[in-house]
Every structure is written in structure tokens, then in C-alpha cells.
Amino acid sequence: MTDTTQSGRPLPALTDLNRTYWTSGAAGVWRLQRCPDCERLIHPPALRCQYDNAVPEWADMSGRGTVESWTVNRHPFYPGIPTPYVIAFVNPVEDPRARVLTNLVDVDPSRIFRGMPVRVAFVVGSDDSDDDVYLPMFSPESR
Ligand SMILES: [Zn+2]
Known part of the structure; x- marks a missing residue:
């Protein structure tokens, strides 16, 4: 579930509010x-x-979701992110009303469909200035 390669991509700045979201993958859990x-x-x-x-509380997710919508980006906005790549909204199975902006990885873009079952796959990034960031990305759920 975890890709330990240095991603080379821009990383989110960790704050008191978002730290749990970006680091919970260290325990293998999407929160x-x-x-x-x-x-x-x-x-x-929030x-x-x-x-x-x-006041919201942090909760462990199963890591499973479905694809709501997606697009394939072919423009090289960042040198650290090879193109093409897939940008998607994923709905967690625990509450499909929630929408998470993410990337789909290890997927053939021509085979993506609305409602496709996916599972979280963390990509680890570090800039040595703070905790490692575990970017929650999603790949097709194996059947
Ligand atoms: Zn409420």
C-alpha cells in the first residue's frame, strides 16, 4: 500500500489542522x-x-472508495510529476457524500469509469523540514 520512493512532487505545508490527514499514512491508515x-x-x-x-473528530477509514469524476493531465506543470497523470474526485465508501481530490495511480486511464472501486495507496514525500507526508492516492481495487 505504500510507495516509499521520493516523489519529487510539491508537498503540502503541514498545519495543526491538516497534519493528521497528510501523515496518517505512516500508520498505513487513511484518516x-x-x-x-x-x-x-x-x-x-475544517x-x-x-x-x-x-467540532470534527478524526476517524480511520477502510481506505476504499469509488471514482466520482476524473481527468487526465498531459501538461507538465511540475518537473517532479511525470505526465500523463490522472486527477480525480474519490468518494470514501464510509460516506459517498464526501469528495476527496487526489490522483489515481497504477491505472490505465482508458479503463477508468464512474463508480470504479479504488483503494488508497500512499506515496511518501519528504522535504526534510517536517514530518514525512503520505499523499493518499488511489489505485483500482483488485478483485
Ligand atoms: Zn455535522
């Missing part, structure tokens, strides 16, 4: 915020639930 009142998953990380203002 998202969940509202304790309405039980919706919340992403990106201080309050946008529906009822409750």
Missing part, C-alpha cells in the same frame, strides 16, 4: 474528519462542520 453530530465525513479538514458547527 478523515467525521462530524460527531451529523456523522458526515468532512474534507478538506475546524467546524459546515452543516451544524460541531
